[in-house]
Amino acid sequence: MNENTNPAKRREWVKNAAIIFLSIMLVLTFFSNTIMNYSLPEVATEYVQSGTITEKVRGTGTITASDPYNVSISESRVISSVAVKPGDEVKKGDPLFYLEDMESTELLDAEKELNSLILAYQLAVITESMEVGTVSNIESDRTLSLTQKQQRLQSAISAVDAAQAEYDAATLQVAAVNKELGYIGNQVVDTTNEKNAVSNAQKEANAAGQAVADAQADAAKAVENVTIAENNVLIKENEFESAQTEANNMQSLKNEIENYPSELENKKKDADEAQTLFDNAKLELEKEENNLDYLNKAFEQWKNDNPTPSDAEEAEKQLMAIRKQEECVKEKQEIYKKASDALEVAKQEYLAYEQSYPILQEQYTSKGGDEKLGQLNSNVAAKKTEWDQAKQAVIDAENNVSEANKEVANKQNEQSNKTSAVTNAQQALTDKENSNNNAVDKANVSNQLLDAQDRQAKAQINLDKAKEDLTEIQKELLAEINLESQNDAIELQQEKVEKLREKSVGATIDAPVDGIVMSVNKAAGEKTEPEEALAVMQVAGKGFTLVFSATTEQARKLSVGDIAELQNAWYYDNVKATLTSIKPDPDDPAQKKQLTFQIEGDVQSGQSLSLSVGQKSADYELVVPNSAIREDNNGKFILIVESKSSPLGNRYIATRVDVEVVASDDTHTAISAGLYGYEYVITTATKPVEAGKQVRLTD
Numbered sequence: 001m002n003e004n005t006n007p008a009k010r011r012e013w014v015k016n017a018a019i020i021f022l023s024i025m026l027v028l029t030f031f032s033n034t035i036m037n038y039s040l041p042e043v044a045t046e047y048v049q050s051g052t053i054t055e056k057v058r059g060t061g062t063i064t065a066s067d068p069y070n071v072s073i074s075e076s077r078v079i080s081s082v083a084v085k086p087g088d089e090v091k092k093g094d095p096l097f098y099l100e101d102m103e104s105t106e107l108l109d110a111e112k113e114l115n116s117l118i119l120a121y122q123l124a125v126i127t128e129s130m131e132v133g134t135v136s137n138i139e140s141d142r143t144l145s146l147t148q149k150q151q152r153l154q155s156a157i158s159a160v161d162a163a164q165a166e167y168d169a170a171t172l173q174v175a176a177v178n179k180e181l182g183y184i185g186n187q188v189v190d191t192t193n194e195k196n197a198v199s200n201a202q203k204e205a206n207a208a209g210q211a212v213a214d215a216q217a218d219a220a221k222a223v224e225n226v227t228i229a230e231n232n233v234l235i236k237e238n239e240f241e242s243a244q245t246e247a248n249n250m251q252s253l254k255n256e257i258e259n260y261p262s263e264l265e266n267k268k269k270d271a272d273e274a275q276t277l278f279d280n281a282k283l284e285l286e287k288e289e290n291n292l293d294y295l296n297k298a299f300e301q302w303k304n305d306n307p308t309p310s311d312a313e314e315a316e317k318q319l320m321a322i323r324k325q326e327e328c329v330k331e332k333q334e335i336y337k338k339a340s341d342a343l344e345v346a347k348q349e350y351l352a353y354e355q356s357y358p359i360l361q362e363q364y365t366s367k368g369g370d371e372k373l374g375q376l377n378s379n380v381a382a383k384k385t386e387w388d389q390a391k392q393a394v395i396d397a398e399n400n401v402s403e404a405n406k407e408v409a410n411k412q413n414e415q416s417n418k419t420s421a422v423t424n425a426q427q428a429l430t431d432k433e434n435s436n437n438n439a440v441d442k443a444n445v446s447n448q449l450l451d452a453q454d455r456q457a458k459a460q461i462n463l464d465k466a467k468e469d470l471t472e473i474q475k476e477l478l479a480e481i482n483l484e485s486q487n488d489a490i491e492l493q494q495e496k497v498e499k500l501r502e503k504s505v506g507a508t509i510d511a512p513v514d515g516i517v518m519s520v521n522k523a524a525g526e527k528t529e530p531e532e533a534l535a536v537m538q539v540a541g542k543g544f545t546l547v548f549s550a551t552t553e554q555a556r557k558l559s560v561g562d563i564a565e566l567q568n569a570w571y572y573d574n575v576k577a578t579l580t581s582i583k584p585d586p587d588d589p590a591q592k593k594q595l596t597f598q599i600e601g602d603v604q605s606g607q608s609l610s611l612s613v614g615q616k617s618a619d620y621e622l623v624v625p626n627s628a629i630r631e632d633n634n635g636k637f638i639l640i641v642e643s644k645s646s647p648l649g650n651r652y653i654a655t656r657v658d659v660e661v662v663a664s665d666d667t668h669t670a671i672s673a674g675l676y677g678y679e680y681v682i683t684t685a686t687k688p689v690e691a692g693k694q695v696r697l698t699d
Helices: 007-039 105-127 132-139 146-183 192-258 260-305 312-366 369-434 438-503
Strands: 042-047 049-054 057-062 068-071 079-082 095-099 508-510 515-520 535-539 544-551 563-566 576-584 592-600 608-613 617-625 630-632 635-646 649-658 660-664 668-672 680-685 694-697
Touching: 042 260, 049 660, 049 668, 057 544, 057 592, 105 438, 132 438, 146 192, 146 438, 192 260, 192 312, 192 369, 260 312, 544 608, 576 608, 592 608, 617 660, 617 680
Parallel strands: 042 694
Antiparallel strands: 042 680, 049 617, 057 608, 068 535, 079 095, 095 508, 515 535, 544 592, 563 576, 563 608, 576 592, 617 668, 630 635, 635 649, 635 680, 649 694, 660 668
């Protein structure tokens, strides 16, 4: 019997064949899953969890100077060399330009003007026939004050008025005596007492007039004392301000020493923060380098598995992922380098400030320390007291002027009373003379007529003399004022000539203030023009401004006074940006706001800065990394990983979840979505990932 037809043998063969088939299928299934796993996109994931988001508004602008200073001169000169270039930092008095030795056009014009003024002055002296003493007083600045000149003129005017009054009275007297001659009787009456009374009353009236003149002189002196007291107030005020400045400088040094511990602590905190940023940057760099190494190994494995690959698109995708990761590594390397440099700067600043304390103490001690500060403060108090006393002296002097004016008024009143007494005495004499008999009265009245006519003649002479004196005084005072003005003009012109002459040899144009040279508008060999801007400086302490626009929605999250952060803060030294105004953007006032920042620190006009500003933080239930947010035509979404069981283990499927972005910062985004939290969200992948497709997780 043929063994091939033996039923037992046949069953054994079928059994063995089945075992071999199942084994082969199991092996093939295992290798199929293994190969498929290596061909799946490998993804990195993070939990969806709660967190805090700090939103920032970012922008870039150009720095402009807040208050530039134009350097110029008032004359025409040729520049021999330029000592600075744009960007140089200079101190007040540092040379900016060197000028050639030559007489400027302004100097020649000034000398010509001076000669003309001197000639006009000399001609005026000769024309006015001025006395040598008067000219000497004018040139020595010993002339009368304006008040004294007014008093002298007023005295002359008063003399004319008095002479005119006397002449008018004498004329009236002559007319009265002539009239009286027609009514004279023969009765003779003794009028000796009445005449003596008239004489005595006239003497008292003359004395009262002299008293008025003396009181007016005292009042003028009181006015001069007010001017002296006011000048003394200015002197004492300057002394007080100088003492205050010296004390403030000493106090500032002491305050700097006392604030040293807290400032040193701030430097320490800055160094610690720089260390933390450095450590974080290092971890981020190592992570991205590991990811790059993984991608390179996966690509090498794929090439080994596909020695003659026909899927060029897959190869390109993997290469693109590697290039993208290389760019990410490069970016992290730059961040790491910046963090390292920033850490070194922070450490150096801390060590330098730590070593500055003995220097500050040495400066304070060398200047006298607390004892000297106490002396300076005592001196300030003493100078303040002297200043207050000087101001009180002005008040007292002004009160003296008021009292002197009252005394003048009193004396003038007494003079008026004495003049009335003269009039009364003369009237009594006239009445007595009118009671004489005709013969005697006629003789007496005839004598009175002669006296009255003599008085009238003398009064006329005195009046003419007073008018001549007034005219002469007016002419003299006008001539003096004219010469004083010409002499003052000569002195001012001489000062101008001397200043221009000093500048004509070895002259420089120096920095008028501390600051930074923004631009230089002249080169060697060029000629300046009066008041032309030769250079433009940024004044130290004036600061800079920077402007950029943001949306109205972004601007609502900001407030004036917010401190902005620099995008490349490691590159700048002690730069601070403060938001100073939020105004509608002129180009789009409905949709945008213009943000203006005050920039302080080591920057220059024309530099470009990138800023981020906004300090309002909020807590959110669902927060994911920025890299997890994806977007297509249907909107923004994320991909989460869902696990499904299979006979060969768990399978991981990428599932789409549509989201709404609520807020975001530099690293994370807050979302609104139908999630419970703590789902795995895909952040990066070695290949493009589609919703519903299987993926594999990183080891």
